[in-house]
Amino acid sequence: MHFTTLLIEPPGLDSQLINLMLAPEKFRVKSVECGPVAWNLILDSDPPDLVLIDTDLPLNGNVRIGASQLMELMSSRPGWKEIPRLVLTSDSSTSIFQQSDKTNVCSAILKPYDPRRFIQEVCNCISKSLDAHIREVNRQHIQLGTKIKNLANIKSQKEIKESLGSILTDIEMHFDFEEKFMSEHYYPDFIEHQKGHQQLYKNAKMLIDEICSGDRIISKEKIDQLSINVFDGVEDDKKYINFLYKLLDSLSNPT
Numbered sequence: 001m002h003f004t005t006l007l008i009e010p011p012g013l014d015s016q017l018i019n020l021m022l023a024p025e026k027f028r029v030k031s032v033e034c035g036p037v038a039w040n041l042i043l044d045s046d047p048p049d050l051v052l053i054d055t056d057l058p059l060n061g062n063v064r065i066g067a068s069q070l071m072e073l074m075s076s077r078p079g080w081k082e083i084p085r086l087v088l089t090s091d092s093s094t095s096i097f098q099q100s101d102k103t104n105v106c107s108a109i110l111k112p113y114d115p116r117r118f119i120q121e122v123c124n125c126i127s128k129s130l131d132a133h134i135r136e137v138n139r140q141h142i143q144l145g146t147k148i149k150n151l152a153n154i155k156s157q158k159e160i161k162e163s164l165g166s167i168l169t170d171i172e173m174h175f176d177f178e179e180k181f182m183s184e185h186y187y188p189d190f191i192e193h194q195k196g197h198q199q200l201y202k203n204a205k206m207l208i209d210e211i212c213s214g215d216r217i218i219s220k221e222k223i224d225q226l227s228i229n230v231f232d233g234v235e236d237d238k239k240y241i242n243f244l245y246k247l248l249d250s251l252s253n254p255t
């Protein structure tokens with residue numbers, strides 16, 4: 001499994017050292033050397049797991065964009081807003097420290113870097129992303145289970161059909177959400193898990209179509225069947241979440 005990091009750092013020894021410290025078996029590093037390039041990347045790309053940003057970015061040329069402006073841009077971008085940021089600086093009095101609660105800065109490291117502390121801080125910050133992902137997966141499972149359970153309380157056929165349509169959309173979005181994270185992070189059982197999702201979706205859709213084509217109130221048996229169809233892949237999900245927890249453990253002891 002790999003984590004993606006965006007390194008916004010001028011070229012030179014610091015940038016080389018950071019690339020060396022972030023071992024390729026665990027991290028994928030995308031490096032940009034100045035504010036304007038980082039600006040375009042934030043506007044056009046999917047967010048990484050962690051942003052490493054130097055407060056001493058060069059301010060030359062016609063377009064001058066420093067670390068503070070990049071932080072503000074990230075805070076205004078959907079998806080980027082919650083991404084933890086690790087600040088690299090040679091000046092402990094920089095204003096970013098004072099604004100850390102507003103700018104999602106998870107930590108700041110003073111140069112010259114101590115490699116052990118650097119890796120520890122990177123892992124701490126990435127743990128936050130991972131923890132947030134696990135919580136979101138669990139939240140979506142609970143929401144889906146509750147929606148299915150609540151079908152029993154709906155008395156109108158029209159509302160049942162609407163609710164079933166919304167459940168099918170939620171299933172699709174949930175599977176996409178899990179698969180996007182798995183694929184971006186090279187989850188080893190991704191293909192197997194994805195095949196399971198495809199089968200579950202097919203079964204759930206067939207059952208929902210069958211219920212919607214009838215004109216009777218949904219029976220308890222059909223609700224139970226839908227729940228079984230949707231959560232039949234629970235073992236795959238348990239395996240996935242266990243894997244993420246092991247990863248969280250490994251991040252708390254990186255050295």
Ligand SMILES: [Fe+2]
Pocket residue numbers: 178193197233236237
């Ligand atoms: Fe899943």
Ligand SMILES: [Fe+2]
Pocket residue numbers: 141174178237
């Ligand atoms: Fe799931």
